[in-house]
Amino acid sequence: MTAATETDRALVDRVAKGDRAAVRLLFMRHHARVYRFVVRQTGSEMMADDIANEVFLELWRQAPGFEGRSEVSTWLLGIARFKALSLLRKKKEDWIDDDDAAQVPDSADTPEVVTMKDDKAAALRRFIDALPEEHRTVIDLAYYHGQSVTEIGEVLGIPVATVKTRMFYARKKLGEALKAAGYDRGWP
């Protein structure tokens, strides 16, 4: 089996035995997605750079204890999420609570102005970026990271029902924002 086709779990097994080449391969496979996930979580590229590095050092340390209950990508995103939250808490930055998250996303421009500037796809991207963090995160994890409902629950440390609730509200907000911008898509 060549390095390019070796599974993530096989590479983690090699890492557990002290194989540095294996951890570098895992870094090459997953770093970009972990980095992007943390940037989207924290809004800071500098913070994401530090945290993403730490995630793979943590992989090096924790590989012997990896039991393979989840996919390696889910495991790495979970570590990244935990480290991002820890760092943000240390920095005493404010987090959006559930009440705030229920509000329509903010934007520098009104939906109408955005629509005048951009087409529907660009407007949709803006609305996704403007979603409250906890809603945008489930959107990112499902659409970009390909995670299942259960895996998102593992990454975020929340029940499956909460994942679905957040997805429902995230998509509802996107529909409302698009409708306000003149793109009625029939739901909600």
Next chain:
Amino acid sequence: MSAAEKMSRRDEMETLLPFYLNGSLEGAELEAVEEWLATDPAALAALGEAEAEFSGTAAANEAIRPPADALSRFAKALDAEAGPARAPAGQSWLAQAFNRFMAVPVGVAWAAAAVLLALVVVQSFVQPGGKGNDFEIAGTEDDLAKMPFALVKFKPEAKISDIAVFLGENGLKIAGGPTADGVFRIAIAAETAADYEKLVSLIAAQPFADAVIEGRKPASGG
């Protein structure tokens, strides 16, 4: 089915659509979504809207560019965390002599390496007494002519021992060089262009690599 019930079902389906699109839905939920898509005229339009969200989310994420030197900095942090690589045990006097040579800084050792390459056109040059630093310096001229390769210049302060470990771990071979400018030709046993790109990126990310120029790539697109 009442309007309220219908709306409730629509809400549920809209909630599940992202997971239907990413292929993670299964069991009863998958059946429910597929049944909805097959029977409700509004469902296909809803699927199209979800696909637009899928594309928008991918674009937003892909727009974030990770730092180019991330792997290099991670490798340094890993070395700091893990310490130096272990040397193989039970070495013969020849292996010890070989290791003394390998510990010489690259800038000093290149001349000796060039002489070695000039004198020894070998199938392989494997360190006796263990696998720790096994790396091949050549193959037949015919092999070398056919293999994908990259041109690599190492930093003068780099240790040959570090380079040897790296080459051995990644199945790379020194196929020629150095030139007067200290450039080596590294044979890359990659079957696909994707494998080749990964290995070239890996070489470029090493702290001892000064410059890497892509050479011949594998024929397959992979």
